[in-house]
Amino acid sequence: MTRELWKGNEALAEAAIRAGVDAFFGYPITPQTELLEYMARRMPELGRTFLQAESEIAAINMVYGAACTGVRAMTSSSSPGISLMQEGFSYIAGSEVPCVIVDIMRGGPGLGNIQPGQADYFQITRSAGHGDFHPLVLAPATVQEAVDLAYISFDLAFRYRTLVILAGDGALGQMMEPVEMPPMRPPDAAQPDWALAGAKGRPPRTITSLYLDADELASVNVRLQEKLKRIAVTEQRWECFMTDDADLLVVAFGTVARIAKSAVRAARAAGIRAGLFRPISLWPYPAPVLDRLVDKVQGVLVAEMNAGQMLEDVRAIVCGRTPIRFLGRTGGVIPMPDEITNELTHMTRVNHCTNGAGMKPDA
Secondary structure: OEEEEEEEEHHHHHHHHHOOOOOOEEEOOOOHHHHHHHHHHHHHHOOOOEEOOOOOOHHHHHHHHHHHHHOEEEEEEOHHHHHOOOOHHHHHHHHOEEEEEEEEOOOOOOOOOOEEEOOOOOHHHHOOOOOOOOOOEEOOOOHHHHHHHHHHHHHHHHHHEEEEEEEEEEEHOEEEEEEEEEOOOOOOOOOOOOOOOOOOOOOOOOOOOOOHHHHHHHHHHHHHHHHHHHHHHHHHEEEEEEOOOOOOOOOHHHOOOOOOOOHHHHHHOOOOOEEEEEEEEEEOOOHHHHHHHHOOOOOEEEEOOOOOOHHHHHHHHHHHOEEEEEEEEOOOOOOOOHHHHHHHHHHHHHHHOOOOOOOOOOO
């Protein structure tokens, strides 16, 4: 296959098109607007549906309506826009219809700025709307990986009849990298047996998230939780980099993880045996893998573009077995490789000074 230079936002859009997206509804917000603009041009060329909604709230409800008919529907936004969509996320989860959402995160809180951020971690893995549910959340670290995950995201959404969120950030959306694009998929011939597409010649179907009877709603929740348990087991994704003999472990996702890779290489060159654990699925979090790695290392460094959100998950997994340090950058500031390397150097010195007694947790 031929590699071509693609901007992250446009590559995500083209990958979704090649994966067979039938309908896109969205509203412009930086730093993801190029994705919407690309869809505005390409979708009509292919005879597919594109509509710029009057707001993010309208866009997610259009996605909800289209998804009920069994088509491949998606939207994209950035942090404040994702906040506005959360009620719709909950309706979609409660109705068990598949859809794909792209979140190109920016600095916050509030309107913040248009620089890269990772402070949507809680928003997309914890809240993501009211009620007991999780979307499946995937965090690419390169444009190629964003393309690959976008291509399979509809398969995952339809396999589990759930929301799939692709969590990028302003750096990933705006950067350009060589990419191998996947092939164009042919349209789906068969319609899902749950879709609303007219009831001529068969009993009518209903898709809803409204269950006024408490026992009925409880049964729906039991079914949803069983599905989430299956997803939690089968859809964990991660990358381990130089972890086989690592004494110190960096945990990072997305853009920060690719920066951390450079830092790990630099640390290795300086004689520090560092490694990187990168969760690709933020939900389900690949906790069993990190759990095994923690038993082999003398310290963990969590690096994020937020004030310590994934850090809470790491703390729960580590459970005091080894010291944890945190490097966080907020406001759209991107950590540099030397900052991460300096933290690893400090951890090594502390370990040596304590004669193997180790650092205090969260030193």
